[in-house]
Every structure is written in structure tokens, then in C-alpha cells.
Amino acid sequence: MNGQKNKDPLGRGLGLSSYAYAMLSVAGVLCFFLIWQLLVQFGIVSGRYLAKPTEIISLFLYKLVNANPDGSTIPESIFASLQVSLVGFFLAILIGIPTGLLMGWYKGFRQFVSPVFEILRPIPPISWIPLTLLWLGIGIRAKAFIIFFAAFIPCVINSSAGIRQTNQTLIHVAKTCGASNFKIFIKVGIPSSLPIMFAGIRVALGNAWATLVAAEMLAADSGLGYMILMGRNFARADIVILGMVLIGVLGMVFTSTLSFIEHRIIKWRI
Amino acid sequence: MKKMRKSLLALMMILALLGSMLSGCGSKGQESQTPDPGVSSGEESEAPPSEDTEGTTFGIEPLEKKEMIDLAYFSGAEHGLVFYIMDEMGWAEELNIGFNWSYFSAGPAMMEANGSWDVGTAGAAGAVNGIVGYDVNVIGISQYEHILNCFVRKDSPIYQAGKGNVAEAPEVYGDADSLRGTTWLLPVGTTAQQTLALYLAYFGLTTDDVTMTNMDVGSALAAFRAGEGDGMILWTSTNVTAQEEGYQSVCSCDDVNGVYSTCLLATDNALETKMDAVTTLFELYYNVEDWMMEHPEEMADMYLEACEVEGISCTESSAKYTAEVYEGLGIEKALERMTTYVDDPLGLLDRQISGGEFDVLDTMDYFVSLGSYSEEDRMKVLENNRITSVVAEAVLEKRN
Numbered sequence: 001m002n003g004q005k006n007k008d009p010l011g012r013g014l015g016l017s018s019y020a021y022a023m024l025s026v027a028g029v030l031c032f033f034l035i036w037q038l039l040v041q042f043g044i045v046s047g048r049y050l051a052k053p054t055e056i057i058s059l060f061l062y063k064l065v066n067a068n069p070d071g072s073t074i075p076e077s078i079f080a081s082l083q084v085s086l087v088g089f090f091l092a093i094l095i096g097i098p099t100g101l102l103m104g105w106y107k108g109f110r111q112f113v114s115p116v117f118e119i120l121r122p123i124p125p126i127s128w129i130p131l132t133l134l135w136l137g138i139g140i141r142a143k144a145f146i147i148f149f150a151a152f153i154p155c156v157i158n159s160s161a162g163i164r165q166t167n168q169t170l171i172h173v174a175k176t177c178g179a180s181n182f183k184i185f186i187k188v189g190i191p192s193s194l195p196i197m198f199a200g201i202r203v204a205l206g207n208a209w210a211t212l213v214a215a216e217m218l219a220a221d222s223g224l225g226y227m228i229l230m231g232r233n234f235a236r237a238d239i240v241i242l243g244m245v246l247i248g249v250l251g252m253v254f255t256s257t258l259s260f261i262e263h264r265i266i267k268w269r270i
Numbered sequence: 271m272k273k274m275r276k277s278l279l280a281l282m283m284i285l286a287l288l289g290s291m292l293s294g295c296g297s298k299g300q301e302s303q304t305p306d307p308g309v310s311s312g313e314e315s316e317a318p319p320s321e322d323t324e325g326t327t328f329g330i331e332p333l334e335k336k337e338m339i340d341l342a343y344f345s346g347a348e349h350g351l352v353f354y355i356m357d358e359m360g361w362a363e364e365l366n367i368g369f370n371w372s373y374f375s376a377g378p379a380m381m382e383a384n385g386s387w388d389v390g391t392a393g394a395a396g397a398v399n400g401i402v403g404y405d406v407n408v409i410g411i412s413q414y415e416h417i418l419n420c421f422v423r424k425d426s427p428i429y430q431a432g433k434g435n436v437a438e439a440p441e442v443y444g445d446a447d448s449l450r451g452t453t454w455l456l457p458v459g460t461t462a463q464q465t466l467a468l469y470l471a472y473f474g475l476t477t478d479d480v481t482m483t484n485m486d487v488g489s490a491l492a493a494f495r496a497g498e499g500d501g502m503i504l505w506t507s508t509n510v511t512a513q514e515e516g517y518q519s520v521c522s523c524d525d526v527n528g529v530y531s532t533c534l535l536a537t538d539n540a541l542e543t544k545m546d547a548v549t550t551l552f553e554l555y556y557n558v559e560d561w562m563m564e565h566p567e568e569m570a571d572m573y574l575e576a577c578e579v580e581g582i583s584c585t586e587s588s589a590k591y592t593a594e595v596y597e598g599l600g601i602e603k604a605l606e607r608m609t610t611y612v613d614d615p616l617g618l619l620d621r622q623i624s625g626g627e628f629d630v631l632d633t634m635d636y637f638v639s640l641g642s643y644s645e646e647d648r649m650k651v652l653e654n655n656r657i658t659s660v661v662a663e664a665v666l667e668k669r670n
Binding site: 041048068069071130133134137138139218219220221226229230232233234235236237 | 382402481498499
């Protein structure tokens with residue numbers, strides 16, 4: 001927000017200041033809500049099926065402290081969902097990224113793991129629900145597993161692809177300096193895979209949030225997905241929309257946080 | 271060149287084969303359409319009318335022209351079974367009624383899709399969802415549910431506490447201490463929740479004293495088998511399966527004196543554009559109910575067959591039990607229920623309400639008390655006649 005004009009090296013864009021670009025984003029969001037409000041206000045879309053943004057805001061304020069009709073306030077729902085989605089998401093990072101890095105760096109490991117991974121990869125996360133129920137019950141572990149599966153795949157794919165794209169020149173330089181294969185893996189491979197790896201984490205985060213409703217369909221007594229399901233049970237389109245908006249906004253907050261972390265970690269690359 | 275042509279021909283044949291295979295795969299989703307062969311969907315077509323009411327099984331006057339009804343069929347439920355039987359037995363066809371079937375396994379999805387069906391059935395909670403949120407009307411009470419129980423394991427403290435602890439419900443097991451803090455698996459927002467609330471109320475408890483985990487009945491049974499939860503609440507065939515597997519019922523919907531009606535539904539559009547067909551179907555529906563109650567063995571066979579067709583788990587004994595306890599209203603009681611009037615139990619309305627309204631409000635008022643629906647919703651439903659006697663009255667008029 002320094003107000004300085006951004007000069008694109010290729011001459012693209014309007015050449016506005018960063019403040020002006022930020023205002024453009026805000027205007028985009030406001031336009032979206034204004035069009036939505038007007039569509040419902042003038043009856044172009046029935047208010048029974050699509051609540052107005054102003055009504056969603058009122059409902060949000062009401063539900064901050066009131067549990068009706070789904071039985072949980074918004075902070076309770078957010079907390080329940082965060083627990084489930086973050087456990088699944090971080091597990092996916094913890095297991096998926098090392099797996100992907102090893103697959104990308106060590107051909108033997110890749111040959112060993114790839115066939116199983118390729119079979120698991122196309123299986124939709126929600127198809128695990130019946131088995132998860134039997135294996136892990138209905139608690140947080142079961143829901144986190146479904147989210148884990150949704151987030152695990154992009155973590156593996158991107159970290160594997162990222163490390164395989166390591167510049168050969170850098171590898172040769174390291175070898176010339178006498179570094180072992182493992183040292184090159186740690187000092188050269190992993191850092192150079194970070195940009196693609198972060199892209200994978202961003203996809204994983206999106207998947208984790210997108211699978212939340214499905215995971216909470218398995219069994220739940222609170223959470224944003226549960227709130228949507230209850231809104232559906234009671235024909236409350238406004239509750240459904242509020243749940244969706246909250247998932248969207250929280251997802252955006254997490255993506256922004258992740259981008260911030262990414263910029264800090266791989267500053268050298270940008 | 272010749273070889274290339276042969277390859278091209280082979281490729282085309284493979285593609286054609288694949289295409290025919292794909293088009294042959296019926297959609298097995300929540301909603302699928304199965305048009306009657308030879309009859310264009312949603313349109314009237316010429317068909318030889320039956321000569322008179324004497325020639326039809328139940329003495330109902332057939333429609334002059336064949337009319338297609340878009341049917342919302344609730345899989346695995348007795349209220350939906352009525353449609354299956356009338357179709358299988360050819361009774362709908364003899365009245366010049368054809369069906370385009372849409373299959374549903376949950377009320378909310380059925381109500382959301384109200385634009386694609388004319389007539390259907392659902393439980394009271396699903397029906398309330400439809401009359402509050404969508405252009406759906408209750409035109410009759412289909413049946414009173416009796417297969418809805420709260421189950422526990424035999425080593426559960428609730429079962430161990432024994433029965434007879436509540437004077438007004440001597441068959442109910444448990445006490446306040448054994449119930450407090452327990453976890454129940456059930457479809458929240460349905461009559462299962464209402465049953466649990468009424469059960470707990472016997473011991474001075476509310477649903478806030480227990481944990482309710484939202485699950486559909488099939489998943490609840492699977493999770494319970496895997497050791498989850500202290501209790502579960504089930505209906506229809508899963509209920510009977512649980513009994514057969516040795517789980518102990520500690521409270522039934524009959525024990526809590528709940529009026530658990532299931533409803534015959536029609537959309538605004540159907541009442542406006544297909545009133546004659548809906549009226550005839552109404553008559554047939556309840557006549558088939560009478561037949562089902564008079565022929566429990568045949569009903570059990572048809573129920574088992576319907577479950578097999580729909581891929582719903584059911585055994586011979588559970589089908590037999592379902593038929594034994596089935597309580598449809600039948601034509602006379604159904605007409606009477608919709609056309610006799612009583613006072614509003616909450617006294618909020620300045621008119622009397624029909625028996626049908628009374629039955630549906632029994633469930634709706636419970637959810638209003640929880641804050642799931644508002645009193646305005648209740649008033650809107652009643653003021654807009656969403657539980658309407660218009661079809662029952664049309665049948666009575668036709669008879670006179």
C-alpha cells in the first residue's frame with residue numbers, strides 16, 4: 001500500500017498504484033454483492049431460494065450468539081470445522097510432502113510407490129466414507145481421514161513434480177563440491193521444489209475445505225458442513241448460503257495466510 | 271488402404287458399442303427418470319378409456335385420456351411402496367395413469383426437486399420442509415409410522431436400568447442417570463429426534479443432556495455395529511435388521527405417543543394442471559392401502575421385491591414384520607381425516623384445523639419449539655392452506 005505505481009516489465013495492466021489495484025478488488029466484491037442484492041430485491045431471483053446479502057449479514061450477526069436452528073453458534077461451528085479440516089490438512093502435508101519428495105528424487109522409491117499411488121489417486125474422497133465408518137468410527141479421526149485423503153494427493157503430486165524439476169546445473173555444481181546424494185536432496189532438491197510444492201499445498205487447502213461438507217455428512221453434531229445440512233433439512237436457504245459463505249471466506253483467509261508464508265519462505269525465488 | 275478402412279470400421283463399431291452401453295446404463299443417482307415406454311413424458315396421449323368403474327379393480331372411474339404423473343418415489347418406505355404395488359399390479363394403468371419415476375432417499379432432496387415431480391410421499395419432517403420452503407402441499411395423511419425405535423446394546427446401562435421406571439410408559443427402559451451424557455446416532459431434524467426428545471422428557475431430560483450425532487439410518491446402524499455411540503434411532507427396514515441383530519429397543523414411537531404421520535404430497539403445479547389425475551390417484555392410493563392391510567402376505571412379498579429392486583437391505587422376516595405393523599389410513603379414514611376439523615392445539619389460528627393439519631402440526635410444533643422453524647412459518651403454512659383438503663373434497667364430490 002505504498003501508493004507507488006506498479007510497472008509491469010512487459011507493459012501489461014493499467015499501471016495503477018497498488019492502492020488503486022486493492023480498491024479494484026474491493027469494488028469487484030461490492031459489485032458482486034450489489035448485483036446479488038438487486039437480483040433478489042427486484043424479484044428476478046426468488047427470495048425463497050436465494051437470501052439477500054443483507055439478510056445473510058443479519059443472520060450472521062444473529063448466529064454469532066444464537067444456536068438456532070442448527071444447534072450451534074457460528075464460533076462453535078467454525079471451531080468444530082477447523083479442528084477437522086486442519087487436522088486432515090496438516091496430516092496430508094506431513095505425510096504427503098515427504099512421500100512426494102522421495103518419489104521425485106529416488107527412482108526406486110518412485111517405482112515402488114507409484115503403482116499404488118496411481119490406483120488411489122482417482123478415488124474420490126467421499127467414496128471412502130463407508131469404509132472410514134467401519135475403520136475409524138465417527139469421531140474426528142474419521143472426518144480428518146476423508147479430508148486427509150482429499151489434501152494428500154496434490155501434496156504428493158506437486159512435491160514430486162517440483163523436486164524432479166530441479167535444475168541439473170545446480171545438482172552438478174553440488175556434486176562437484178563433493179556433496180552426497182542425500183545432501184543434494186536436502187540442500188538443492190527440496191529448496192528448488194518449494195514454489196511448486198506450495199502450489200500443491202494451496203490446492204490441498206482448497207480440497208480440504210471443499211471436502212468439509214462431505215466429511216461432516218459422515219456424522220457430525222456441529223460444524224459448518226453440519227450447519228449447511230441442517231439448513232437443508234429445515235428448508236433454510238439462508239442458513240445454507242451463510243455456511244457456504246463462511247467456508248469460502250475462511251478458505252480465502254487461509255489461502256492468503258499461506259501466500260504470506262510462501263512469500264516469506266521463498267523470498268529468494270521471487 | 272483396405273487395412274486402414276478395416277481399422278476405421280472396427281473403431282467405429284467399438285465406439286457404437288460403447289455408446290449403446292453408456293446409454294443403456296440407467297442413472298442410479300438420487301433422482302432418475304424412467305419414462306413409461308411408448309408414452310411421451312408429461313404429455314397426454316390417446317389411450318382406450320376403460321368402459322366404466324365396474325371394469326376397474328377398485329371401482330374407480332378411469333381418466334378419459336392417459337395422463338403421466340411425475341412421481342417422487344421414496345425408496346424403501348411403506349408410503350412409497352403403495353405406488354410400487356399399484357404399478358406392478360396394473361391398477362394405475364387401468365385408470366389411465368402412467369408414472370415417470372424419480373427416486374429419492376431423503377425428504378429435503380425431494381423437496382428441493384419439487385419442480386420435477388407432481389405427486390410423492392414423505393415423512394412428516396420431510397413434508398414440513400416442503401410446505402414451509404417449497405411449493406409443496408400435503409393432500410393426505412398416508413400412514414402412521416410404528417417402526418421407529420431407540421436401540422441400545424444389551425450391556426448398556428440404559429437397558430440394565432430396566433423398564434417400568436416411568437408410570438405412563440411402563441415399556442420404556444432406562445433412568446435419568448443412565449441416559450444423561452449418552453451419545454445417540456440418528457437423523458437429526460426428523461421424527462427420530464422428536465422421539466428421542468419425548469423419551470428423554472420422561473426422565474426430566476432434554477436433548478441438551480445427550481449428544482446427538484447426525485447420521486442417516488443406514489450409516490447409524492453401520493457405525494453402531496462398529497462400536498460407536500451409546501444408542502441409535504432407526505426406522506423402516508434398518509430398524510427390523512437391528513432387532514434381528516439383537517440390539518435392544520428401549521423406547522418406540524408408540525411408547526412416547528408420538529403422532530408420526532407420513533404424507534401424500536402434490537405440488538402447486540400438479541394441483542393446477544393435473545387435478546383430475548391427482549384426484550384419481552388419491553382414490554387409488556388409499557384403496558391400495560386398504561388392499562395392503564387386507565393382504566399382509568402379499569404386501570410383504572411386494573415390499574421385499576421393491577427393496578431388492580431399489581438395492582435396499584431387507585430380509586423376508588423384516589418385510590413380514592413391516593407388513594404386520596403397517597397402518598395405512600385406507601380410503602375412508604383418509605377422506606375423513608382431511609375433512610373433519612378440530613381446534614388448533616396451540617390456539618393460534620382463528621379457524622379450526624383439519625385432522626391432516628393436526629397430524630402434520632404435531633411434528634412441526636416440536637421443531638417450532640426448538641427454534642428450527644418459526645411461528646410465522648407455522649402461520650404461513652396454515653394461512654396458505656399448504657395442508658389442503660381440496661383433493662379429498664374433490665373425491666367426496668365425485669362420489670356424490
